[in-house]
Amino acid sequence: MPSQSTTTCCSGPCASESATVSSGLPFPDVLDGDRMVLRVSRLCCPTEADLIRKALMDMKEILHLDFDFIRRELMVIHRGANRSMICAALRTVNMEPDPDPTVADTLPGRSLPPRTGVSRREWTITTVAGLAALVAEGLVWGGLDEQSPWIVALALASLSVGGVGTLKRGWIAMRHVSLNIHFLMSLAVLGAMALGQWPEAAMVVFLFGLAERIEALSMDRARHAIRGLMALAPETATLRNATGEWESVAASSVSVGSVLRVKPGERIALDGVVTDGRSDVNQAPITGESVPVMKETGQPLFAGSINGSGVLEFRVTADFRHSTLARIIDTVQEAQAKRAPMQRFVDRFARYYTPAVVGIAMGIALLPPLLFGAPFSVWVYNALVMLVVACPCALVISTPVTVVSGLAAGARRGILIKGGLYLEQAHALRAVALDKTGTLTHGQLEMTDCVVLNDHDKEKVLRLAASLASHSEHPVSAAILASWGKERPLLQVRHFEALAGRGVRGTIAGEVHHLGNHRLLEELGLCRPEVEKILLPLEQDEKTVVVLSSFCEPLAIIAVADRMRAGAPQAVERLRKLGITVTMLTGDNTATATAIARHAGIDDVRAERLPEEKLRAIEGLMGRFGVVAMVGDGINDAPALARASIGIAMGATGTDTALETADVAIMNDDLGKVAEFVRLGRATRRILWENIALALGIKSFFLILAGLGVATLWMAVLADMGTSLLVIFNGRRLLRFFA
Numbered sequence: 252m253p254s255q256s257t258t259t260c261c262s263g264p265c266a267s268e269s270a271t272v273s274s275g276l277p278f279p280d281v282l283d284g285d286r287m288v289l290r291v292s293r294l295c296c297p298t299e300a301d302l303i304r305k306a307l308m309d310m311k312e313i314l315h316l317d318f319d320f321i322r323r324e325l326m327v328i329h330r331g332a333n334r335s336m337i338c339a340a341l342r343t344v345n346m347e348p349d350p351d352p353t354v355a356d357t358l359p360g361r362s363l364p365p366r367t368g369v370s371r372r373e374w375t376i377t378t379v380a381g382l383a384a385l386v387a388e389g390l391v392w393g394g395l396d397e398q399s400p401w402i403v404a405l406a407l408a409s410l411s412v413g414g415v416g417t418l419k420r421g422w423i424a425m426r427h428v429s430l431n432i433h434f435l436m437s438l439a440v441l442g443a444m445a446l447g448q449w450p451e452a453a454m455v456v457f458l459f460g461l462a463e464r465i466e467a468l469s470m471d472r473a474r475h476a477i478r479g480l481m482a483l484a485p486e487t488a489t490l491r492n493a494t495g496e497w498e499s500v501a502a503s504s505v506s507v508g509s510v511l512r513v514k515p516g517e518r519i520a521l522d523g524v525v526t527d528g529r530s531d532v533n534q535a536p537i538t539g540e541s542v543p544v545m546k547e548t549g550q551p552l553f554a555g556s557i558n559g560s561g562v563l564e565f566r567v568t569a570d571f572r573h574s575t576l577a578r579i580i581d582t583v584q585e586a587q588a589k590r591a592p593m594q595r596f597v598d599r600f601a602r603y604y605t606p607a608v609v610g611i612a613m614g615i616a617l618l619p620p621l622l623f624g625a626p627f628s629v630w631v632y633n634a635l636v637m638l639v640v641a642c643p644c645a646l647v648i649s650t651p652v653t654v655v656s657g658l659a660a661g662a663r664r665g666i667l668i669k670g671g672l673y674l675e676q677a678h679a680l681r682a683v684a685l686d687k688t689g690t691l692t693h694g695q696l697e698m699t700d701c702v703v704l705n706d707h708d709k710e711k712v713l714r715l716a717a718s719l720a721s722h723s724e725h726p727v728s729a730a731i732l733a734s735w736g737k738e739r740p741l742l743q744v745r746h747f748e749a750l751a752g753r754g755v756r757g758t759i760a761g762e763v764h765h766l767g768n769h770r771l772l773e774e775l776g777l778c779r780p781e782v783e784k785i786l787l788p789l790e791q792d793e794k795t796v797v798v799l800s801s802f803c804e805p806l807a808i809i810a811v812a813d814r815m816r817a818g819a820p821q822a823v824e825r826l827r828k829l830g831i832t833v834t835m836l837t838g839d840n841t842a843t844a845t846a847i848a849r850h851a852g853i854d855d856v857r858a859e860r861l862p863e864e865k866l867r868a869i870e871g872l873m874g875r876f877g878v879v880a881m882v883g884d885g886i887n888d889a890p891a892l893a894r895a896s897i898g899i900a901m902g903a904t905g906t907d908t909a910l911e912t913a914d915v916a917i918m919n920d921d922l923g924k925v926a927e928f929v930r931l932g933r934a935t936r937r938i939l940w941e942n943i944a945l946a947l948g949i950k951s952f953f954l955i956l957a958g959l960g961v962a963t964l965w966m967a968v969l970a971d972m973g974t975s976l977l978v979i980f981n982g983r984r985l986l987r988f989f990a
């Protein structure tokens with residue numbers, strides 16, 4: 252029995268109702284029922300969705316159904332239903348869910364259906380059926396009569412080897428009045444047999460079976476693009492046990508805090524921090540960059556990375572399920588389950604398309620015979636051809652395949668995109684706002700100058716500054732504290748207060764002191780010309796300057812400097828080449844900001860912005876350019892990231908907040924990835940449109956042929972399956988976008 256196996260993914264959603272298949276979160280709020288997720292191996296396209304819908308529709312416990320064709324999952328939102336009653340209902344349409352997932356299946360990245368593939372037996376069946384059909388067709392061409400016993404016998408042989416599965420599924424669909432591809436195929440085959448066209452009936456079934464197999468294989472590849480990432484983390488790790496010996500254990504059993512060892516060339520099993528050793532590590536699975544990074548004591552390691560030439564010992568910081576790699580995979584999986592706008596558009600379109608074509612087909616079958624007395628057999632045949640062509644499978648399957656390929660390509664490149672929506676929106680991106688500290692620059696500030704005013708004691712003044720700074724996590728404060736040193740004594744600070752966008756304040760030895768920028772100094776009324784004379788040249792030198800002041804006078808001017816990221820000017824240039832306006836957004840002073848911007852090649856600088864002004868600047872850009880991205884490190888610019896159409900966080904490896912707040916997370920510090928993301932988005936958009944045009948173009952062409960009565964059934968099958976294959980292959984091209 253062919254086709255019954257789980258390997259054949261039906262080609263397509265000929266479901267008349269495929270458009271009502273809603274997929275992806277969020278669910279409407281009113282649906283506050285319980286959720287149950289079932290894996291259904293046979294669920295691979297809206298054809299089956301329609302059947303499932305029909306089977307479950309009558310159960311009053313069921314509120315909503317949701318389908319994920321890439322993961323082959325059915326989500327049931329219900330009130331009071333249980334697994335066994337749902338399974339029973341699904342069994343009636345031959346869509347029985349897989350057994351409850353095992354623990355291994357629920358691990359991140361393992362929650363994909365097992366790779367199915369096409370077995371040798373199935374290939375044999377297809378080959379035998381194909382040979383029989385071909386011989387029959389050949390004999391007819393050679394002059395034998397179509398109805399001759401030899402031909403009929405060959406065709407029947409071919410059908411019984413290769414067609415039973417299709418016919419059976421067609422029968423199930425017919426019983427449930429579901430206009431799916433199997434039903435249409437069965438109808439076409441039975442119609443051809445009734446009309447005495449035996450070789451053609453056999454040919455149609457063979458072609459259909461063949462195309463289904465190829466399609467199953469290529470869909471599988473798209474599905475597993477993500478799974479491939481997970482395979483990067485090894486299943487075993489070398490652990491130091493209680494007695495201090497090294498032993499090999501399952502990676503999933505290692506707990507946080509354990510010490511592991513990796514040998515040269517081995518893959519790292521879990522996230523951790525190096526405790527001993529020195530080695531170059533290839534972090535490509537995380538950052539997409541295969542340039543090795545030197546790791547020493549205290550530095551982070553990520554699961555999936557490949558150790559270079561040294562031996563490393565490290566302490567595990569996250570268990571198997573919570574490694575950075577696992578989070579990447581989970582994010583991509585969640586992202587692909589959300590519907591991109593284009594997908595929704597296609598679904599809506601299919602809702603009208605299929606019934607319309609079915610209507611036209613009816614007209615074709617009935618009108619010519621009724622109006623002009625044309626032969627029924629000819630026009631029924633033409634109508635059958637039309638129905639087969641009409642299947643919107645290619646259209647409906649093309650978008651998820653494209654989006655998932657784009658998401659996977661990004662993830663492999665260290666660009667983590669949290670939804671097809673952002674990938675699609677990227678094509679419309681006209682402006683990018685870049686945060687300065689931590690994005691254009693490294694964010695590792697160092698104190699460079701300290702000018703003491705009015706003969707104050709330098710040591711005393713620095714201690715005051717460091718004491719205030721010690722209460723703040725701001726990079727400027729951190730730099731001042733670092734230059735003072737951790738061990739040296741600090742003064743006690745009371746009534747400490749951080750002044751957003753300005754600095755800090757606190758009472759030391761009974762007197763209020765401020766440490767902050769020029770704006771703060773002005774606001775305090777303590778600014779003097781002699782201060783500005785020192786301050787301005789430092790600012791023009793790309794340094795960030797703060798002033799320490801007592802209650803009545805400025806005490807010292809302190810400058811800190813940051814280094815620009817190596818690739819920043821090139822990254823800005825690449826964005827500009829893509830037609831994108833680049834803006835710098837910073838809380839730092841105008842002189843410093845302008846100097847750094849000039850260095851990076853940015854003309855539009857918005858400096859001295861308080862946090863809420865940054866939000867307004869983003870809104871202003873959105874008003875002017877429409878789709879605007881904000882690029883930040885996700886640490887202190889989360890509100891602006893959230894406000895922008897696309898919030899892009901840099902250096903997301905290791906910081907959970909960046910991964911969570913951003914729409915797109917760039918795993919390493921490479922600003923150039925922003926341009927890559929835009930290019931990927933544009934390519935995705937282009938392929939989506941190509942696929943829609945391909946599907947509609949080929950279909951309309953054959954619909955016209957069918958309407959003219961010159962298309963044959965096997966042509967229709969070729970057109971239908973061919974288009975599906977074409978859009979899948981086209982979509983999958985994105986997987987190699989960065990190759």
Ligand SMILES: Nc1ncnc2c1ncn2[C@@H]1O[C@H](COP(=O)(O)OP(=O)(O)OP(=O)(O)O)[C@@H](O)[C@H]1O
Binds near residue numbers: 727754796
């Ligand atoms: N805690 C602080 N300690 C010292 N200086 C501070 C502190 N907070 C703010 N400042 C001063 O105020 C300026 C603006 O701060 P804000 O936090 O708004 O911007 P930023 O985060 O430094 O810059 P960017 O917007 O580029 O990230 C800083 O450049 C610094 O001079």
Ligand SMILES: [Cu+]
Binds near residue numbers: 769773779783
């Ligand atoms: Cu001033």
